[in-house]
Amino acid sequence: MLAAVLIGICTFLFFNEAKLGSMDIPAGIDLRQGIDLKGGIYALLYPDKENVTDEELQAAKAVIDRRLDNRNIFDRNIYVESDKKRIVVEYPSKGGADSYDINELGSIGSLTFREVVEKQVDKAGNYLPLDDMIILTGADIKSAKMEIYEGAYVVAFELYEEGAGKFAEATTRLAGVGRIGIFMDQELISAPSVDDPITEGSGIIRGSFTAKEASNLAGNIMAGALPFKMVARQVNQISPSLGENALKVTVWAGMLALLLICLFMTGYYRLPGVVASLAIMSLAVFQVDLISWAKIPLTLPGIAGIILSIGMGVDANVIIYERIKEELKNGKTISTAVDLGFKRAFSAIIDSNVTTIITGVVLYIMTTGPIKGFAVTLVLGVLLSFLTAITISRTLIRFTLGLGFGRNKWLYGGQGRA
Structure with a gap:
């Protein structure tokens, strides 16, 4: 029951805005898009002092990088033009040239x-x-x-x-x-x-x-x-680098892949496949909701991280259901087979998820820009895929076992009832 309530709340918040006390919760589909999908701000920042050295400009760039990191803006381009003594900044923005944000970005911050x-x-x-x-x-x-x-x-x-x-x-x-x-x-x-x-x-x-x-x-x-104030002397709106239809095509491709995965899982694993499909769709909804609430710009590398984490969720469910089928072949009852299947698949799922999370953490620490955004969506998705496979899938299967038809072994790839 708790799993169903959680899925219902997150699905509602996926399509609708909400308010929790004084905090506004945006709809999950109201994602902040990255430069490659939506475009953003192009600004030239000049130091508010004379005789600036290259080392000082690099130090200023590092502070601006950290400020954008703290706002979860990973999809950006920042570089120093030493010959012109300025810093070029490109980052995603929902609206037009947001001079307030640019001016704040270049403030000393002392x-x-x-x-x-x-x-x-x-x-x-x-x-x-x-x-x-x-x-x-x-x-x-x-x-x-x-x-x-x-x-x-x-x-x-x-x-x-x-x-x-x-x-x-x-x-x-x-x-x-x-x-x-x-x-x-x-x-x-x-x-x-x-x-x-x-x-x-x-x-x-x-x-x-x-x-x-x-x-x-x-x-x-x-x-x-910052070692000195940076003044924005030129602020322009830039167009998306991948065209207007890039996000639409990617989303449709992801939805088609998800549909095919659900059809395969249902056809091959029967009732557990239906449960896995619900868990995988819940994973996608939870992940998009969290990305939206954290205001992380969605980029194509970020979408790749989401899709890869969905694949990790499918892998976890496959491991569990194969273990359940093995236990049924060994003569276990459905209830016992389900418990043993989840228990004996747990270590394999932990191993694969931990290694992927380690990779994601290293990418987050060692890289910048879109790759860091990919690392965030990947790690977030892997954590959620583990939770959905171990908790939601297990809860839903245990729920079906309480129903009469849920104890038919044929629904689990076996024969007869248990």
Whole structure:
């Protein structure tokens, strides 16, 4: 029953948007497409300083790479044009030239926590960033991520040991009497009052953020600061590199392959083949849902990863059902054969999945761009294929055994009833 409910919920979310509290859940089919399928943004970023060296440009490129990684944008092209002292960036985008994202991508991203003085404010009443009052910098932050706290989007952070010590000293000194200003590129984000000492080495950053703003801020903190600001002087929309019909043709080919697999499994394995077909289709739905929710751009290499993981799911079901048929030939009852089939196939399935996951992890660590996107969809798909083969397939088969017709050995490739 639980498996059926899960399949139903994920299938509904595949076609429909939903809202969970203050969090919007997009429909699974509302995928963010990569440059090769949808096109995106082409921008020329120039350093906001003179006499920039090639080493500094390469360092800036590395930070931009990490920022896009933190936003799950793996399908991009970034390269340095040393002779023109600029960085060329291409990445997928749903809409037209998104100058806000480009400007944010080129911002320095220097985060500081500073003690503020009540009378040191600008014309708008915002606290000024005083250079001699810095408590923490972005380098003191071990991790940062977007969370929902008291119904609002915040950035939760954890400090390294040295930073935790500095923060504990400052909050103990300012508890009940002062404020700490949080600045990004000298601009005030928030200035919370210090009510109690914070000695655990963690905290949150508030600032009336949207989900996107909080996520981007966390990503910029984790990516580190640029050595200088990069200014977008030219931003254009680029066309898809593989043409308008590339995705349509690929999707139809994938659907045809899935249909043929389901027909083969049903014809050869009978009732277990029907169950396998449901599990494989569930795998495809779950995977597309998760890719959509994680906002990972879908590229042709990514689609290849999805298809390959579906193949891994088919392989797992084949191993299980062959074991079940062997147990039936040895005279076991259907119930016993099913239990032994799943149990004895488990180690073989684990071995094949672990080796594939290791390959995917190595690809993710050692590569960039579309290959990293392929690695993400592959690893995600292999994990889901294991869960669907071991849990959903087993649950559905056990359910059919509780029905009268489900105990007919012919449905499992044998003869008679059990």
